Amino acid sequence: MQKITSIAPFWLAPMAGYTDQAMRKVFRRFGTGLFYTEVTVAQGIIRNAVPSWHLLACDRDEQPVAGHIYGADPAAMAAAAQMMEAKGCFAAIDINCGCPVRKIVSKGAGAALIRDPMQIGAIVEAVTSAVTIPVTVKTRIGYDFGKVQIMEILKHVENSGAAGLVIHGRYADQHHKGNADWNLIATVKERASVPIIGNGGIKTAEQAVDALHTYGVDAVMVARGAVGNPWILSDAETLLHNDVIPDRDYADLREVVHLHLDALLALKQKGRLWRRRTLVDADRAAALQFRCHLIQYLAGLEHWADMRRRFSTLSSCDEVRAMVDTVIARQTRPWSELYPLRGS
């Protein structure tokens, strides 16, 4: 069993609708930290529901990946984790105790568990007893703004055999707004006997390295700052080792955008995709889903405003590819001027 502290310290956060196998494959060309799947409901896994296993799609050669699941029932979570471990491609199981989306909270799962740290402990204990791979918890510092609950959560996580605690430094009722409280994350780290992974508000490789050094966490997890920037994690690793970030140009950007779109199309072609009882064409589905990545890949480029207006009309992969190539051909400033501005 690989200890999570032996994994490179810059991790790709779980993001529903984003961190599918296609995104992870492209990012894996660069970063070596732990990457997360999209969130999947434990009951769906146990029922062997096809959409649940699509969300967990993972190959043995894209290690290390954590399978990220939610649920409120310890037995169901344990059974789901066992089925996931049997697939042989997950380096860890991560329990979602931080998602504030109503659909999840109303079932007593996700962020609802912040209000019940003892139940977090019960879930972790059941899951750790069921699998041999490390089990981590991803949560927030509290539910209601200003009411810190992370110390209580830490106690239960430590007592239940978890291999690590990922802390998003915002309260659940903040969703993704406001600043993450990294000082509080550092305080938790000082008191913790398990590895602590800090998360929230990291937009550049420099900030990731700075957070690692300043707050003493075992790893830094990046979410929105990684969308459209597959180099952020590897650049942070490079800076950590005092090496120089390699020069890149628009050809590198073009290459990753094409690779990502091709990987997403391949993923869609593997599964039968239904929307409102209609079989959706894989090419169209990939093009539509790719828009949220494309916006970030091309953010800040010249003629951005023009392009943005055209995003909603893109409905085939060829249209996406043609647009990317046209946009890149129109750039006059060197990439080196643009890239450091990302996230600032």
Ligand SMILES: Cc1cc2nc3c(=O)[nH]c(=O)nc-3n(C[C@H](O)[C@H](O)[C@H](O)COP(=O)(O)O)c2cc1C
């Ligand atoms: C689109 C999107 C989807 C997300 N989905 C999940 C999820 O499924 N599970 C989870 O624990 N966190 C989820 N998050 C939260 C992120 O993992 C992360 O904790 C949060 O965005 C803070 O990090 P950041 O400031 O670097 O974005 C999601 C965030 C975004 C923006």
